[in-house]
Amino acid sequence: MDENFEKVKKEVDQFFTLLGVEGQIEILPPKDSTYFVNIKTDDPQSLIGEKGETLFEIQHLLKAILKRKINENFYIDLDVNDYKKKKIKYLKDLAKEIADEVALTKKEKILTSNASLRKKNNSFGISPKNRCYNPKHRSRTRKKSSN
Numbered sequence: 001m002d003e004n005f006e007k008v009k010k011e012v013d014q015f016f017t018l019l020g021v022e023g024q025i026e027i028l029p030p031k032d033s034t035y036f037v038n039i040k041t042d043d044p045q046s047l048i049g050e051k052g053e054t055l056f057e058i059q060h061l062l063k064a065i066l067k068r069k070i071n072e073n074f075y076i077d078l079d080v081n082d083y084k085k086k087k088i089k090y091l092k093d094l095a096k097e098i099a100d101e102v103a104l105t106k107k108e109k110i111l112t113s114n115a116s117l118r119k120k121n122n123s124f125g126i127s128p129k130n131r132c133y134n135p136k137h138r139s140r141t142r143k144k145s146s147n
Helices: 003-019 050-067 083-105
Strands: 024-031 034-040 075-080 109-111 131-134 139-142
Touching: 003 024, 003 034, 003 050, 050 075, 050 083, 075 083, 083 109
Parallel strands: 034 075
Antiparallel strands: 024 034, 131 139
16 A cells, blocks of 8 residues: 555554544545545544535545645545535535526526535635626626626
8 A cells, every 4th residue: 555545544544543534434445536434423523514514624634634644635535424425415416407498597596605616626616705697698707796
């Protein structure tokens, strides 16, 4: 096994042990420089927090700790009880539903913002609030402010 992978496994196990996290921790070998850390626990909310904020902060902290041990570029993708996976599915389904509605009604639909989506490592690249889809232009456009 890769030396860095062994360091990641050791540090992640130690990190969550010190936090007192009880559950199953799965650390997958890196794929495209990303280490996937999946946790299954009976108390997921303490690790996820409101709208996933705690999860993103723990992920950031874990990467900061690992940067001291690993001298190459890498990413950490932390998930608890498939929270991110479920959120991605929900957002994809919502986007499809809204796109279908826009196609049917030919009217703009405003997408509300979600703080967790504005994170730097957002896998969707969804922009902040006041973005909408204009079916006439077939692209997302910024809604003009009424100020």
